[in-house]
Amino acid sequence: MDLHGIDLNLLVAFDALMVERNVTRAGKRTGRTQPAMSAALARLRALFEDELFVRAPSGLQPTQRAIELAEPLGRALGEIRRTLDFTQRFDPATSTQGFTLALSDHPALVLLPRLTDTLRKIAPGVILRINAYTHRDDAVSLLDAGEADLTIGVPARQGAGGRILTRPLFEDRFVCILRRDHPAASQTLDLDAFLGLSHLLVSPEGDRFGQVDAVLAAQGQHRRVALSLPQMHAAPRVVACSDMIATVLQSIVANSESRDRLTLFPPPFDLAPVSFVMSWHRRNEAHQAQRWLRETIADLGPLNPPT
Numbered sequence: 634m635d636l637h638g639i640d641l642n643l644l645v646a647f648d649a650l651m652v653e654r655n656v657t658r659a660g661k662r663t664g665r666t667q668p669a670m671s672a673a674l675a676r677l678r679a680l681f682e683d684e685l686f687v688r689a690p691s692g693l694q695p696t697q698r699a700i701e702l703a704e705p706l707g708r709a710l711g712e713i714r715r716t717l718d719f720t721q722r723f724d725p726a727t728s729t730q731g732f733t734l735a736l737s738d739h740p741a742l743v744l745l746p747r748l749t750d751t752l753r754k755i756a757p758g759v760i761l762r763i764n765a766y767t768h769r770d771d772a773v774s775l776l777d778a779g780e781a782d783l784t785i786g787v788p789a790r791q792g793a794g795g796r797i798l799t800r801p802l803f804e805d806r807f808v809c810i811l812r813r814d815h816p817a818a819s820q821t822l823d824l825d826a827f828l829g830l831s832h833l834l835v836s837p838e839g840d841r842f843g844q845v846d847a848v849l850a851a852q853g854q855h856r857r858v859a860l861s862l863p864q865m866h867a868a869p870r871v872v873a874c875s876d877m878i879a880t881v882l883q884s885i886v887a888n889s890e891s892r893d894r895l896t897l898f899p900p901p902f903d904l905a906p907v908s909f910v911m912s913w914h915r916r917n918e919a920h921q922a923q924r925w926l927r928e929t930i931a932d933l934g935p936l937n938p939p940t
Contacts, residue, residue, distance in 0.1 A: 641713070643680065644706055646673035650685075651703050652779030654692040704796060707916045714919065723921040725756035725929075730922050735764040735775045737786035738837065739805070739865060740909055743884050744785065747933050755929075767837050767863070773797055776914040782923055783913040785930075796915045800931060804906040805882040807844075809898040812873050822898040824854075831859035833879040835868050845880050848902055869895060882907060 642663075649659035650670075660670035678685055683698040695703070723730075736745065741763070752759050764781060766772060772784035776797055785802065809827070811818045817826060834843055841861050849855055859877055862868070868879045869889035880900060886892050911930060917923045 639680070640676075643673055643677055644710060646670060647677055647685075647699075647702070648707055648710055650674065650693065651695060651699065651707075654686075654694070654778075656693070711916045711919060723925055725759065725925060727758065728756060728922065729758040729760065731760040731762060732782050732923070732926055733762040733764060733780065735766050735772065735781035735784040735786075737766060737769075739882060739885070740785040740802075741765070742866060742888055743803070743805075744930070744933065748930060751929060751933065772912050776912060779914075782917060783911055783927060783930075785909060785911050787907060788910050789912070797912055798915055798918060799910045799912045800927070802909050802911050802931065804908050805884050806906045807880050807900055807904045808883045808886060809878055809880050809900055810869060810872050810886060810895045811878050811898070812875065813894050813896050815876060815896070817878075818896040822901055824901045827878070827901045828854060828856055830857075830878040831876060832856045833868055833872060833875070833877040834858045834861045835863070835865045835879065835881060836861050837863050837865065843880075844904060844907075845900070848904060852902070880904070 645663055646659065646665070649662045650656070653659040653662055656670050656674065657667045659665075660667050663670070665673065674686065681698060681702065684696055685699045686693040686695055688694075745763070749761070752761070764775070766775060766784070766786065769787050770789045772781075772786055773789050775781040775784060788799065789797070809822060811830075817830060820826060828849075834841065834846075836843060841858070846856070860871070862871070865881055865885050866889070868881050869886050869891040871877070872879045873891040873894040883897075886895060886897060889895075911927060913923065913927065
């Protein structure tokens with residue numbers, strides 16, 4: 634392959650196609666017309682001697698060769714952008730830039746109100762686009778596809794090969810909740826009492842096996858799950874009008890309209906707190922506006938609910 638005199642704009646076009654998976658949207662992303670982007674794709678195919686992108690019902694799908702090229706070319710473009718952006722200053726007070734954030738339900742509840750209030754004061758023109766995701770590993774897919782500038786949720790299980798960067802944001806602790814007038818609410822919640830109750834299980838990822846079940850299984854115990862649901866925020870309201878007990882994150886209860894109808898107990902066994910992290914793709918590491926947004930989120934202060 635002769636790379637002498639290669640047009641850098643072709644690499645920019647390649648990066649846009651990897652993100653958008655659509656010729657027209659990639660053209661808009663780079664300021665090109667659809668015919669110009671199609672011509673760039675033809676030149677890329679000739680340059681790399683590969684189809685690179687093939688049509689599929691969901692849009693253009695990268696070939697294996699394109700996937701192999703994406704990381705090193707994205708890293709190289711990132712370094713070039715870092716050099717070119719070095720003298721450019723981002724002014725949040727006057728910026729009208731848009732950011733796309735993907736948040737799982739819990740960070741959206743705990744963090745989003747504080748973030749929007751902060752932006753209203755220091756960056757009133759900045760636009761936020763919020764996407765939701767449920768499965769923790771979806772964060773990696775969203776960042777790889779360029780569908781989110783950053784994500785906030787529990788750490789992903791799948792490896793990201795160093796291309797996904799993370800920063801811890803906050804932790805939340807578990808509490809057990811019963812309706813206030815439940816017969817067991819006035820008693821000590823030991824393990825026997827806990828196991829003798831019917832349980833509401835919150836399972837956002839649909840696996841119907843939570844951290845509580847893992848701890849109980851290690852002790853040779855199991856609980857009776859009468860109801861399983863994916864929305865943790867619904868749990869306090871359901872418990873408040875039922876005979877079930879639920880083990881949920883403390884801030885879920887603190888932010889619930891049903892909190893005054895509930896009695897809280899510490900779990901009768903050790904449960905590790907849940908950590909929430911902010912994640913972003915390495916290609917956005919040096920982008921000044923996105924770096925500012927990450928620092929703004931990290932500077933919101935402790936997000937832990939009161940004990």
